[in-house]
Amino acid sequence: MITNLLHPGIILIIFGLLIPHIKHKQLIPIFPIISFIILISLDEGSHFIINYNYFELVIISIDKLSKLFSYIFLLILFCTSIFSLNQENRTEIASAFIYVGSAISVVLSGDLITLFIFWEIMAIASTIVIWSGSKDAYYPGIRYLAVHLLGGSILLIGIIGYASSTGSVAFDLMNPENIFSYFILVGFLINAGAPPFSSWIPDSYPSASWSGTVFLSAFTTKTAVYVLIRGYAGYEFLIYIGVFMIFYGIIFAILENDMRRILSYSIVNQVGFMIVAIGIGTEIAINGASAHAFTHIIYKALLLMSAGSVFYITGKTKCTDLGGLYKTMPLTMICGIIGALSISAFPLTSGFISKSLTVQAAVYEDLKILWLLLTMASAGVFLHAGIKFPWFVFFQKDAKLKASDPPNNMKLAMIILSFLCIFIGVFPGLLYSILPFEVKYLPYTADHVSSQLQLLMFSGLAFFILLKFLKRTLTITLDFDWFWRKFGQLVINEFNIQLLIRFKNIIKSIQGVISQTFESLHKHNGPSGVLGRSWPTGHMAFWTTILLASFLLFYLFA
Amino acid sequence: MSNNIKKLWLGFIIVLALLFFSDIIIHRHSYFEIDGFFAFPSLYGFLSCVFLVFLSKLIGIFLKRPEDYYDN
Numbered sequence: 178m179i180t181n182l183l184h185p186g187i188i189l190i191i192f193g194l195l196i197p198h199i200k201h202k203q204l205i206p207i208f209p210i211i212s213f214i215i216l217i218s219l220d221e222g223s224h225f226i227i228n229y230n231y232f233e234l235v236i237i238s239i240d241k242l243s244k245l246f247s248y249i250f251l252l253i254l255f256c257t258s259i260f261s262l263n264q265e266n267r268t269e270i271a272s273a274f275i276y277v278g279s280a281i282s283v284v285l286s287g288d289l290i291t292l293f294i295f296w297e298i299m300a301i302a303s304t305i306v307i308w309s310g311s312k313d314a315y316y317p318g319i320r321y322l323a324v325h326l327l328g329g330s331i332l333l334i335g336i337i338g339y340a341s342s343t344g345s346v347a348f349d350l351m352n353p354e355n356i357f358s359y360f361i362l363v364g365f366l367i368n369a370g371a372p373p374f375s376s377w378i379p380d381s382y383p384s385a386s387w388s389g390t391v392f393l394s395a396f397t398t399k400t401a402v403y404v405l406i407r408g409y410a411g412y413e414f415l416i417y418i419g420v421f422m423i424f425y426g427i428i429f430a431i432l433e434n435d436m437r438r439i440l441s442y443s444i445v446n447q448v449g450f451m452i453v454a455i456g457i458g459t460e461i462a463i464n465g466a467s468a469h470a471f472t473h474i475i476y477k478a479l480l481l482m483s484a485g486s487v488f489y490i491t492g493k494t495k496c497t498d499l500g501g502l503y504k505t506m507p508l509t510m511i512c513g514i515i516g517a518l519s520i521s522a523f524p525l526t527s528g529f530i531s532k533s534l535t536v537q538a539a540v541y542e543d544l545k546i547l548w549l550l551l552t553m554a555s556a557g558v559f560l561h562a563g564i565k566f567p568w569f570v571f572f573q574k575d576a577k578l579k580a581s582d583p584p585n586n587m588k589l590a591m592i593i594l595s596f597l598c599i600f601i602g603v604f605p606g607l608l609y610s611i612l613p614f615e616v617k618y619l620p621y622t623a624d625h626v627s628s629q630l631q632l633l634m635f636s637g638l639a640f641f642i643l644l645k646f647l648k649r650t651l652t653i654t655l656d657f658d659w660f661w662r663k664f665g666q667l668v669i670n671e672f673n674i675q676l677l678i679r680f681k682n683i684i685k686s687i688q689g690v691i692s693q694t695f696e697s698l699h700k701h702n703g704p705s706g707v708l709g710r711s712w713p714t715g716h717m718a719f720w721t722t723i724l725l726a727s728f729l730l731f732y733l734f735a
Numbered sequence: 736m737s738n739n740i741k742k743l744w745l746g747f748i749i750v751l752a753l754l755f756f757s758d759i760i761i762h763r764h765s766y767f768e769i770d771g772f773f774a775f776p777s778l779y780g781f782l783s784c785v786f787l788v789f790l791s792k793l794i795g796i797f798l799k800r801p802e803d804y805y806d807n
Contacts, residue, residue: 372807424787432799540766548767552776553783561783624763631754631776638751648786653805655798662805702768 183332184225184237185247186214186285186295189254189278193302202262205270209255212281216247223600226288232346233286242467246284246403249471250277252597253395253478260482262390263489269309269385272692273392276302282394282502284403287618288346289336289361292404296332296368300325303397306389307381314384320658321381324367324374332364351408362409368443369401369452371418375425376656378444383437383494387485390437394472394481398444402451402470411458416547422449423554429656430561434649435494436484440477443520443562446554447473453551457542460614465534467612472527472601476519480566481595483513486583486591487570493578495650501575508582510571512591519598521563524629528600530605530620533629537618555629556636562634564640569649626672639724751777 192208199205225237256276264270265545279302282295300322306319338357340346351358370378382393409415426446433439447469486509487502488494503510515526522528532555539548582588601608609616640647712732755777765771772778 427787428791428794431788432795545767545769549769549779552779553787556780556783558786622764623761627754627757627761628776629765632780633755633773634751634754635777635781636749636784638747639788641782643785643788646792650799651802652795652799653802654795655800655804700770 183215184282184285185212185219185251186278186280186282188212188215189281190275190298193271193274193278196274196482197267206255206258208274209258209466213248213251213255214614216244216251229290232290232340233288234291235347236291238503239285240613241611242403242406243284245467245471245611245613246399247281248611249474250281250284250396253474256590257388257391257395257478260391260485260591261497262586263389263584264386264388266309266386269306269389272302272305272309273389273710276306276392277396280400283400287348289340289348292345293329293333293336297329297399299397300329300373303393306392307385310389311496316383317357317381320662321377324377324437328364328367328374331360331367332634337573337672341426348407350410353412358408362412365404365408365594366418366535369405369448370399370422371399371424371452372421373657375422376658379429379433379438379441379656380442380658382441383435387489391478391481391485394440394444394477399470399474402448402455402466405452405455406463406466410455410463413456413519415456416453417456419449419451419453420547420550422452423444423550424557425449427554427557427561428655430565431647432652432654434496434651435564436499437498438486439566440480440484440562443558444477446558446561447477447520450532450554453547454538457535457538457544458543459538461534461541461616461618462538464540464609464612464614464616465531466532468534469607469705470520471608472531472598475527475594475597475601476516479512479516479591479598480520480562482587482591483509483516484566484570486587487580489583489587490580495651496569497651499570499576499578500573501571502578503571505578505580506571506582508588510567512595513571514567515566515595515598517563519602521559521633522629523633524621524626525599525602525649527601527608529602530608531627533620534616534618552632559633559636560640562638562682565647568616568640590724
């Protein structure tokens, strides 16, 4: 088949390489459409296989799940490439295309070797997106790359071990009895932002440019969610990891001052929900994880576009510097609020119909504590992302910033995504029909809508009552990365300096002993020394005579 | 407080009251025993947020640092 020769992901990588040479940047949003046309021409169940040594490399493997993730990746690439038309830095756009192309290639791959190759291209391309942000992005980019290369190495160990012990590189549900499947799992979890490596998200994403952050938010963590659904559905301890991520995201976002960092923490929080669902592993839970990933990509991109527009126009990202922008940036505010309502799962938005599946999955499995935690977290999401972001950026005190809504292409991208947030929320059947399993769940029942509204509105009340406790301060919050950003440095400094000091002292004292010896030798035996007086040859002859005489005496009497 | 803000608060409180008492009309299906409680989502949502804010405050005491902490 001719379409098999065209790979929707690889073609994007090729486009990415061409982007620096394209004269008319308005052409860039056409590329995702071309890739999309190739993708829909591939039927479910089709495979494209290359035999490589002993292994079958499945470059393309199409099923409902891989199609779902590819669709959303292309959709968001399309919208973000419209949003970023004003981005002068072509390197960023080019590497973003390579990044997305390899993310789609990971999603479409049916074996671990292909997966690994594109996994690593993704890590490198996304690092370049981060570096394109500004000079300050250099170190966060290095830390980002270090974490991902570490994850990649662990993944590679796992893949090599798994392939040599099972003889197959096919990527399907992993065998929990094979120790190497856990190496692969750790590699995947690092990309998902699981503890103790969650901090790479809020560390690196906000240092990218106003458009780069939007690109970054969608792909790495969601590719990880995808591979976890494929390989590790039903691994129960994922529930605990997910719950940790959910509450980590909320608490750190509450303490955060930078709006793009708040939204980055909230990525960890949202991916936590998906990982909980993967841990539950039932059909409705897997549907929940997939639907949540789909809708999350849309509303998170929308939120970051809104924040990116504020950054693009005002050059500021801190809540303490922002405020009162509702007057000057009304459209950005409305789109931001739609994103915020969606992430909080308000009825009639996309978050409501997707997150409910996960929460319902906990109910069906009779997991009472988990259900209580997820419900508490839903309230917390509204608190940290749903109200906090719009309130501190667009309302609170008027920071008297000169601003206006961003250029038309950026507005258009936000309007498209806002429309999708509401459209998916109002017509849930459309999204439900492309989920991996059949959905037998009705989100819009009177009691579900009323409980959700009660939960959210009373969280809103709590926000305004506790507002004085939520005032932003010029601080950052320590995270696990303290161990490699500060503690490691302290250890190195400690050892280096102490050792050096000691080493120097030892050398010095040795030098001291040696030079003292020489000095004293010189002093006493040198030309002017006391003992040096015995140097003249006359004395020498005298002493020799004495010596010989004493020998003679000894010889005679002995 | 300006007039507009007063009106917004008033509207907000009316909505809250309506939602709180909506349990009388809408029969909420309870999955576990605890959520059968009257206006459970309202109370639980409010208390959850209070808890999370104070928990984060508590954690902040130990983990908050000035912005330039890593710079030097």
